[in-house]
Amino acid sequence: MTTLTDLAGWLANEPASDDVKAVVAVVAGACAEISKVVASGAILGNLGAAGQVNVQDEEQKKLDIITNDILRDALNGCPLVAGLASEELEVIETTGAVGGFLVTFDPLDGSSNIDVNVSVGTIFSILPAPAGVAPSEADFLLPGRRQVAAGYAVYGPQTMLVLTLSQGVVAFTLDADGAWLLTHGQVAISADTAEFAINMSNQRHWAEPVRGYIDGCLQGKAGPRGKNFNMRWVASMVADVHRILMRGGIFLYPWDAREPDKPGKLRLLYEANPMSLIVERAGGRSTDGVNPILDIQPTKLHQRVPVVLGSANEVALVAEMAAR
Ligand code: AHM
């Protein structure tokens, strides 16, 4: 059997700064710990609802809180992290450190899938912290292009960690001893695809460009696209995006008329920005329908955004239809 490079070995040759690498290693360690807790499920009595809602008015699962605490404790113990923001926390938290980095995260994405043993994940983003002062909320509101690293862990049949630091996208698989081993040295998203991921039950609420795009896919070979499309929807963004990184595809969580004042379901800082950086670095595209997601200037911590990402040519077509 060939020996696989572990995370530390890979980081040693990555051109990013040692400080960024150290923060990535801390997050990776927390994800390995989360993987164990998630895998233990009912054995540790961790499934089910926590009996409270988060800042977005969503019911929290016990594991949302447990995983949030694991990441929060790990980051608080890292002197290179000045502040953190989580989908599960109402406000930012400072650690007492100054300078270094800010970390935003969704500790357990897809948590509606936990109780039915379907893949869930952790998504994170690392941003530069202001120098010389403790960070405030405004310091977190940086466009996605300012991210110095982003990644996610997917807790599926295998636990995997997907990372981008200074360039490219790589993926590690967690072994039985808790080591992250490099299994995918260079991840690239195919430019074309015949597979889309969207929650079809919202079809009646979509705006015209998305309706028109999906209609074209559904008409198959006889329709305007001239080919048959397949549909996949895990309802865990990490799992849907992971599939796209492994074999191409397009993922859409568009604006819809159910809550006309909300620009989408997914959050810019915890979900859309890190996933968009990963997708672009793997050769794919990402848009809110009008602009590249990575160019959006955030105005609020828990800001939501419509998301269309994946295979470049397919995402370009949706953007073109939206511009018509
Ligand atoms: P969460 O962060 O509270 O789990 O919500 C985000 C999830 C995404 O992972 C997924 O793409 C989407 O919500 C699923 O939404 P739906 O319930 O419409 O299928």
Ligand code: MG
């Ligand atoms: Mg989420």
